[in-house]
């Protein structure tokens with residue numbers, strides 16, 4: 066979802082509060098069913114500061130037993146955007162002192178801020194790398210064991226020897 070900052074500027078206010086549902090967030094190998102966001106947009110001279118909270122519900126699969134599961138990911142997000150002129154000046158000063166990769170400020174493109182793309186980056190960072198249906202999930206191996214009600218007779222003999 067894109068927010069038109071130029072339109073906000075015409076409202077002669079500097080702080081805007083939003084509570085929205087984002088429906089255009091796509092993440093590989095997971096299905097984002099719903100993302101709720103509460104945030105504040107603040108206009109400070111040529112800068113746009115965004116801070117807020119998100120709660121996302123994501124459908125994915127347990128890495129152990131492959132069962133489908135829905136996980137909830139939530140946290141805060143923050144964005145700092147500058148108009149092109151101010152952004153370029155900012156990059157110039159950075160060039161002298163630091164790497165651009167440390168850069169936390171983004172350029173305001175066409176007077177718009179893409180809230181979905183901002184929040185998406187935070188969701189990806191916060192998503193569990195190895196989601197599990199439950200902390201003790203024994204995974205496929207354990208399921209197999211229950212499935213054929215015991216141990217293969219050929220292995221049973223080996224186990225008997227071992228004990």
Ligand SMILES: [Zn+2]
Pocket residue numbers: 127128129130131132197198199202203204
């Ligand atoms: Zn599982």
